[in-house]
Amino acid sequence: MIAVLLSGAGTLGRYSSLVARGVIRLKATTTSDIDRLPRYDVPPDVSPLDLLLADREKDER
Numbered sequence: 001m002i003a004v005l006l007s008g009a010g011t012l013g014r015y016s017s018l019v020a021r022g023v024i025r026l027k028a029t030t031t032s033d034i035d036r037l038p039r040y041d042v043p044p045d046v047s048p049l050d051l052l053l054a055d056r057e058k059d060e061r
Contacts, residue, residue, distance in 0.1 A: 018024045042048045 015024060015026065019026060040048070040051070042051060
């Protein structure tokens with residue numbers, strides 16, 4: 001799983017224990033990296049999470 005953590009006004013200190021345990025890895029990210037993330041059109045009456053889960057069920061990896 002890949003997630004992008006965007007720190008608001010706070011620090012990344014709350015993630016330090018996860019990094020120390022190896023649960024997550026932090027990498028420098030720029031706004032151009034965020035602009036390259038895929039975007040999906042979702043009808044207003046459909047849950048984006050339901051679409052994601054249905055798509056993952058089809059993936060045989």
